[in-house]
Amino acid sequence: MISSRILLAGLFCLCPFSLAQKIEPDPKNTLIIISTSDIHGNLDKFPKLATLVKKYRSKFPHVLLMDSGDYFMGNPFVDDWEKPGLPITILMNKLGYDAATIGNHDMDYGQTALRDHIKGMPGTKFVVTNLSPSPPLENCFLPYASIPIKGTPISVGVIGLVDMQTTDILKMDGITWKLPNETDYKGVMDRFRLHHNTINVILSHMGYDHDLKMMKYSPNIDVILGGHTHVMLPKGHLRTGTLLSHTGHRLSYAGVTKIIFSTDKKPAVLSKSTEAVSLDPLPDDPEVKEIVRQFTSNPFFNQQVAIAKEEITHVTIGRYFCKAIQKAANADIAIYNRGGVRAKTHLSKGPVTIKDVYEMEPFRETVVTCKMTKADIEQLILTKFMAPMEKEGGMLEVYCAGFSYQIMDGINPSITSTLRDGVIYTVAMGDYLCNNFNFPQQGEGCAVGKSVRQALISYLMQLKELVNPPPTQLPIIRKTTFSL
Structure with missing residues (x-):
């Protein structure tokens, strides 16, 4: 519930990586992560997001699509659909999200609606690490996910962290969760080490300030894809070996994170960079535009x-x-x-x-x-x-x-x-x-x-x-x- 901010901050590089590194990417050794957050039901931008996703999938063999929560609440065509939230479920499923976490507003329709959304996206791994679900949401969340990159020895580990402080208490019946503290943040790397993935990603609906704390206490996480506070970082932050991306809200921008890796005997990340890409100049994907039109014609x-x-x-x-x-x-x-x-x-x-x-x-x-x-x-x-x-x-x-x-x-x-x-x-x-x-x-x-x-x-x-x-x-x- 916090107004948008644009942070044009300097980059503090306390690690071997640099956003300015000029390494010519080999598509076969490049992972592209397209990220969204705080969509808040903005259907109108999905045709442009679809164009962006198709563009990268046509050029790179390894593309993941991820979201950091709050896809619901903010558009009557979504909120007041006969089955609240269904238009977002259909569109996110159409674009093929690989992983997502939840946000505080994704519980606003009730737990059953959130469960139906998750069940309606069987190809998406929903990762929530600091929350214990109620019976209606059992078997909906993974505490940790590992996504293999086909044709390579590389795998991507994913953790999801959420801040539910402002969620209506009546919608949280049976759910327990914990706001991470310094000790919890320090334990994040232990969880990543346990699973031995090459690239480690956190989907964070904790907010910008909490993400900075996480970078401080959990160095060398590869990427944090953040949301909740509607901050926009045009080129991200790279500190303590961790790349942080925030892309505002309502799909004005999408994040494009590029990770170049080696596939030698010991696979490793060579470089990483991110940028917030404006969706406004992109043409609409005709097929997705027609789906949106059907949802917005009332x-x-x-x-x-x-x-x-x-x-x-x-x-x-x-x-x-x-x-x-x-x-x-x-x-x-x-x-x-x-x-x-x-x-x-x-x-x-x-x-x-x-x-x-x-x-x-x-x-x-x-x-x-x-x-x-x-x-x-x-x-x-x-x-x-x-x-x-x-x-x-x-x-x-x-x-x-x-x-x-x-x-x-x-x-x-x-x-x-x-x-x-x-x-x-x-x-x-x-x-x-x-x-x-x-x-x-x-x-x-x-x-x-x-x-x-x-x-x-x-x-x-x-x-x-x-x-x-x-x-x-x-x-x-x-x-x-x-x-x-």
């Missing part, structure tokens, strides 16, 4: 509900969510989690359709209410602000309607609000926030019989024209200390 999603008179910011959209559910629940106030508003960074100027609404709210949340005091509400907001999760603490995480608040950030953050002492408020919220945020009434929401989508569509149709309100007071005040 006219229901083109119905207009409002018009944006200007580019609408994420903060404004968050306020619309809050005002919509406040009205739907006839509540005193409303709160909504920032991560539940899935607009990219803004809503473009022009017609706003049902498809736009479903993209902004792909989770099909329901509206619930809780009875809360001022202290309860402020505790919820401040606790989330101080959350220890990477990239979550110290951020505006809760949008609101019916009141305002400010956080004074510092060593000991504090909060003030326009809420009144001695009042019991009826607070509208989405069911995800109710079940997953830490506050006294957690999990005790009273359903009002309406979905967030229904509330939002009704509210936007009432507004008709959308504009950004004038700027309000800053919700977060940073404490500044001066020293002489």
Whole structure:
């Protein structure tokens, strides 16, 4: 749930390899790994991805296609298909993925839907190493996979690591998992050594910062294909002998990693490089384009509900969510989690359709209410602000309607609000926030019989024209200390 970043970082080469090495590749001694991550249901780019895959398969005999998770959630043509997720299953199967791990959003349809996706791709090895599955997902994951490269003594070992911290707790029933620590990262190489593969790859849905830690504590992994935080590394990082690739999200780019190896008595990796390849300039594969057209032809999603008179910011959209559910629940106030508003960074100027609404709210949340005091509400907001999760603490995480608040950030953050002492408020919220945020009434929401989508569509149709309100007071005040 973290916004896109483009990191144009320098390359720190603490190993014999160099991204700048000029070794003329012999196709027979070259492995190409095409990688994707955080697809989030973006069907439109699959025809271009198919073109890229076919291009490399026609030139190189050894090509693997891999994904690092979050293929679901973010496109109504996928999320609201009669069988949620099926369009992605069909397209990934069509392209012939060799290996994949899961992401935190791949559980959003429920465990049965994820199991059906995995069973629908029998040629793909799904590798998840730091998770113990529930009964519905038994026999779906491998803790480790080995992929032989035909006609060579080379084999590729694959581990999958996932971060499930933000997955809805109700979707994780029976599943246990562990966020790797320094000791776990150091043990990764032991697992690779046990299987004696020439090339070792980690499919990581841990995020950029965790991948850097893994490189530090587990040197000489050949490749980490990362995801989760939507970072884009144009040429990757090469540090401690490990090549790290991140390619953003929604198939704007795909990773192309090239590994040149020797097949002597002791097979070895000679060089490795990676790049994020833009899919936009590529032509569409006609066959895959026709499959996509069949999935995206529902006219229901083109119905207009409002018009944006200007580019609408994420903060404004968050306020619309809050005002919509406040009205739907006839509540005193409303709160909504920032991560539940899935607009990219803004809503473009022009017609706003049902498809736009479903993209902004792909989770099909329901509206619930809780009875809360001022202290309860402020505790919820401040606790989330101080959350220890990477990239979550110290951020505006809760949008609101019916009141305002400010956080004074510092060593000991504090909060003030326009809420009144001695009042019991009826607070509208989405069911995800109710079940997953830490506050006294957690999990005790009273359903009002309406979905967030229904509330939002009704509210936007009432507004008709959308504009950004004038700027309000800053919700977060940073404490500044001066020293002489």
